Amino acid sequence: xxxxxxxxxxxxxxxxxxxxxxxxxxxxxxxxxxxxxxxxxxxxxxxxxxxxxxxxxxxxxxxxxxxxxxxxxxxxxxxxxxxxxxxxxxxxxxxxxxxxxxxxxxxxxxxxxxxxxxxxxxxxxxxxxxxxxxxxxxxxxxxxxxxxxxxxxxxxxxxxxxxxxxxxxxxxxxxxxxxxxxxxxxxxxxxxxxxxxxxxxxxxxxxxxxxxxxxxxxxxxxxxxxxxxxxxxxxxxxxxxxxxxxxxxxxxxxxxxxxxxxxxxxxxxxxxxxxxxxxxxxxxxxxxxxxxxxxxxxxxxxxxxxxxxxxxxxxxxxxxxxxxxxxxxxxxxxxxxxxxxxxxxxxxxxxxxxxxxxxxxxxxxxxxxxxxxxxxxxxxxxxxxxxxxxxxxxxxxxxxxxxxxxxxxxxxxxxxxxxxxxxxxxxxxxxxxxxxxxxxxxxxxxxxxxxxxxxxxxxxxxxxxxxxxx
Amino acid sequence: xxxxxxxxxxxxxxxxxxxxxxxxxxxxxxxxxxxxxxxxxxxxxxxxxxxxxxxxxxxxxxxxxxxxxxxxxxxxxxxxxxxxxxxxxxxxxxxxxxxxxxxxxxxxxxxxxxxxxxxxxxxxxxxxxxxxxxxxxxxxxxxxxxxxxxxxxxxxxxxxxxxxxxxxxxxxxxxxxxxxxxxxxxxxxxxxxxxxxxxxxxxxxxxxxxxxxxxxxxxxxxxxxxxxxxxxxxxxxxxxxxxxxxxxxxxxxxxxxxxxxxxxxxxxxxxxxxxxxxxxxxxxxxxxxxxxxxxxxxxxxxxxxxxxxxxxxxxxxxxxxxxxxxxxxxxxxxxxxxxxxxxxxxxxxxxxxxxxxxxx
Numbered sequence: 001x002x003x004x005x006x007x008x009x010x011x012x013x014x015x016x017x018x019x020x021x022x023x024x025x026x027x028x029x030x031x032x033x034x035x036x037x038x039x040x041x042x043x044x045x046x047x048x049x050x051x052x053x054x055x056x057x058x059x060x061x062x063x064x065x066x067x068x069x070x071x072x073x074x075x076x077x078x079x080x081x082x083x084x085x086x087x088x089x090x091x092x093x094x095x096x097x098x099x100x101x102x103x104x105x106x107x108x109x110x111x112x113x114x115x116x117x118x119x120x121x122x123x124x125x126x127x128x129x130x131x132x133x134x135x136x137x138x139x140x141x142x143x144x145x146x147x148x149x150x151x152x153x154x155x156x157x158x159x160x161x162x163x164x165x166x167x168x169x170x171x172x173x174x175x176x177x178x179x180x181x182x183x184x185x186x187x188x189x190x191x192x193x194x195x196x197x198x199x200x201x202x203x204x205x206x207x208x209x210x211x212x213x214x215x216x217x218x219x220x221x222x223x224x225x226x227x228x229x230x231x232x233x234x235x236x237x238x239x240x241x242x243x244x245x246x247x248x249x250x251x252x253x254x255x256x257x258x259x260x261x262x263x264x265x266x267x268x269x270x271x272x273x274x275x276x277x278x279x280x281x282x283x284x285x286x287x288x289x290x291x292x293x294x295x296x297x298x299x300x301x302x303x304x305x306x307x308x309x310x311x312x313x314x315x316x317x318x319x320x321x322x323x324x325x326x327x328x329x330x331x332x333x334x335x336x337x338x339x340x341x342x343x344x345x346x347x348x349x350x351x352x353x354x355x356x357x358x359x360x361x362x363x364x365x366x367x368x369x370x371x372x373x374x375x376x377x378x379x380x381x382x383x384x385x386x387x388x389x390x391x392x393x394x395x396x397x398x399x400x401x402x403x404x405x406x407x408x409x410x411x412x413x414x415x416x417x418x419x420x421x422x423x424x425x426x427x428x429x430x431x432x433x434x435x436x437x438x439x440x441x442x443x444x445x446x447x448x449x450x451x452x453x454x455x456x457x458x459x460x461x462x463x464x465x466x467x468x469x470x
Numbered sequence: 471x472x473x474x475x476x477x478x479x480x481x482x483x484x485x486x487x488x489x490x491x492x493x494x495x496x497x498x499x500x501x502x503x504x505x506x507x508x509x510x511x512x513x514x515x516x517x518x519x520x521x522x523x524x525x526x527x528x529x530x531x532x533x534x535x536x537x538x539x540x541x542x543x544x545x546x547x548x549x550x551x552x553x554x555x556x557x558x559x560x561x562x563x564x565x566x567x568x569x570x571x572x573x574x575x576x577x578x579x580x581x582x583x584x585x586x587x588x589x590x591x592x593x594x595x596x597x598x599x600x601x602x603x604x605x606x607x608x609x610x611x612x613x614x615x616x617x618x619x620x621x622x623x624x625x626x627x628x629x630x631x632x633x634x635x636x637x638x639x640x641x642x643x644x645x646x647x648x649x650x651x652x653x654x655x656x657x658x659x660x661x662x663x664x665x666x667x668x669x670x671x672x673x674x675x676x677x678x679x680x681x682x683x684x685x686x687x688x689x690x691x692x693x694x695x696x697x698x699x700x701x702x703x704x705x706x707x708x709x710x711x712x713x714x715x716x717x718x719x720x721x722x723x724x725x726x727x728x729x730x731x732x733x734x735x736x737x738x739x740x741x742x743x744x745x746x747x748x749x750x751x752x753x754x755x756x757x758x759x760x761x762x763x764x765x766x767x768x769x770x771x772x773x774x775x776x777x778x779x780x781x782x783x784x785x786x787x788x789x790x791x792x793x794x795x796x797x798x799x800x801x802x803x804x805x806x807x808x809x810x811x812x813x814x815x816x817x818x819x820x821x822x823x824x825x826x827x828x829x830x
Contacts, residue, residue, distance in 0.1 A: 076791075077737075077767065080784040084510070085769070137510025138782055140548035170529070171506030173548045 005062035008416035022063040024343040070409040072351040086136040088143035092366045094119045097149040102214040103281040111285040112378040120367040125161040145177040152184040182228040194242040206261040247275040258300040313463035352421035401425045417450040474538030476502035481546040544573040572652040609685040617728040622703040625734035626764040631699040637814040643694040650699035680725040723754035731756040
């Protein structure tokens with residue numbers, strides 16, 4: 001039986017902290033106690049250390065309890081959940097695209113499908129809607145998303161699918177979304193999108209120089225920047241309601257300039273009111289060398305993230321927050337609030353928090369009617385395929401994805417960061433099986449991130465910058 | 471008189487009207503239970519995973535004709551008054567004879583429609599219980615009292631009340647039920663008195679009035695048993711999701727002490743229910759006789775996202791398995807739909823045993 005307390009130790013400059021996994025609390029402790037726990041040397045135990053430990057134990061801390069069996073709590077009810085509580089469906093209405101972006105996951109540089117002319121038939125789309133309705137009886141609000149390739153290349157199916165859902169199934173509160181490269185708009189499309197209150201995400205990577213480095217038209221190899229900007233202007237002028245529900249997806253590639261992007265999105269009039277979603281080029285499923293950010297980009301980004309901390313503690317005004325990290329800033333408070341929740345111990349049967357409920361929150365249906373847990377997994381992965389329109393859900397695969405912690409489960413049982421894990425199938429997918437090596441790499445990275453979050457929390461807490469309930 | 475009755479809409483909140491339609495007053499023939507397409511309801515069993523029948527009708531179906539009596543209840547699922555309810559009323563106004571409206575917030579709109587087309591209109595206002603509190607003392611009740619409460623909402627407490635009511639009725643007992651649904655009177659039972667929920671009275675007045683109300687039932691109906699469903703729940707409020715604080719359970723507990731207490735809970739409240747015995751004894755002075763667990767699970771994560779309570783329906787086999795595991799603890803007895811009769815049998819035995827030593 002393990003008699004070491006289940007804790008994690010860290011320091012922020014000359015202050016020392018203990019994270020108690022069973023209680024999910026962070027305690028500030030003195031250096032002697034910290035050293036004692038680090039060295040685990042009973043010879044270092046003196047009266048004061050002994051008293052501190054006894055006091056902590058009386059308050060319920062320093063329990064040795066760890067997970068005994070890895071099993072996701074949803075395992076027994078996953079079938080019930082997926083047959084009554086689907087939230088959202090994302091339809092890949094086409095695999096065709098009029099751009100050839102350098103970093104695209106369908107460019108051939110990833111272990112995924114390549115660009116193709118395949119389109120989703122109206123029948124398949126309608127069957128997907130029928131499936132969503134049949135399996136969402138406990139959901140009043142459902143999201144229907146349209147994806148590609150470039151989905152507007154198959155606008156007719158988008159339009160007919162929306163009308164099909166509204167006319168055939170009026171008993172749902174629909175929310176429609178579209179992810180687009182922003183080059184294919186016309187008045188007809190825009191009127192329809194505004195009329196049906198679509199939320200649209202347009203991909204734009206920065207100013208003309210940054211954007212056109214990677215996002216070029218297929219047929220001419222010319223950059224798409226000016227076409228997109230014209231369309232954005234048109235939306236802002238003539239479709240104000242659609243403009244309010246518009247956001248931009250910004251990909252920071254290896255060749256991007258973070259500060260240049262920041263300035264562009266902050267100072268360009270027609271863009272500055274619009275929310276951004278910023279990401280880096282994906283390394284998941286990358287065939288070959290991984291994309292590595294330029295050092296000055298990493299430094300610039302970290303600097304902006306550090307400014308978020310200064311804003312939180314009142315040393316800087318919120319207006320100083322870079323648009324590029326605004327979402328991160330808003331999420332900071334939410335992340336820190338997690339440490340306010342005192343838990344009642346590690347449950348003997350439990351699971352790290354990484355995986356979503358596959359299919360429930362964002363069921364991705366490709367042109368052939370195959371199901372995937374989201375659009376981030378590879379469409380050629382047999383591990384990640386969770387069903388199809390003909391046969392419904394494949395519960396064996398779903399259970400495997402849900403219980404991803406069983407892969408190398410001893411690691412998870414011992415993991416102090418299990419409540420904050422982010423490992424999901426996309427991180428460990430080897431197309432035909434799940435990779436323990438990929439999982440180990442993931443775990444290292446996630447633990448670093450969680451520890452950094454704890455350190456930031458401790459720093460910010462000193463300034464009473466986090467209010468419970470805010 | 472046309473007994474044909476239509477229910478607008480059929481969902482988890484009104485399922486009892488369909489399950490017990492043979493008990494409807496005035497021989498109401500509930501042959502149309504309307505649903506909107508998109509709710510995932512093709513049959514009655516889609517609502518609560520129990521038996522089927524053929525009463526479900528889709529909103530625009532040609533099968534809906536000759537409405538007769540229309541029962542309107544606040545929809546549990548997504549529905550818009552202007553797009554779904556009012557057009558239905560307009561299209562069918564010629565065949566609607568009367569409307570029973572249990573949708574308080576839209577009652578005025580529907581009443582206006584009824585006045586315009588000279589349709590009889592009834593709502594909760596017509597069914598209020600008035601109690602005169604001249605005597606400020608609490609009466610000692612002789613009749614056995616059963617309280618049916620719940621941990622939180624959506625635990626099919628009303629179904630549990632009706633099942634128990636029917637069980638004892640079929641055994642030949644004179645049983646009175648004070649039900650928790652606003653439409654209770656349509657099923658020939660009493661509704662939980664509105665004075666207990668309104669703000670006009672002090673807590674003291676409510677306790678006395680409720681006690682007198684039960685005494686009134688005892689004197690007039692001379693029952694063998696009174697079953698009381700208590701609205702709300704013991705743990706109505708969750709920190710992270712909008713809920714309510716109420717003291718209704720406590721007020722009722724002061725009005726009279728029950729002989730039997732049943733608590734209803736959700737699938738994911740089993741663990742909580744295991745601790746309930748000592749909690750409710752200390753809090754209310756009730757001794758727990760059994761816990762009914764239904765097939766609904768409260769989804770905290772989604773509830774936080776949507777800022778309202780979200781639930782998931784669980785397959786009955788999974789619930790059964792959970793009940794079997796929970797009953798191994800031997801501290802509290804758990805029941806599901808499948809073995810509710812066993813609970814009522816044990817209650818009947820207990821109450822009969824009280825009669826072995828008669829109070830003079």
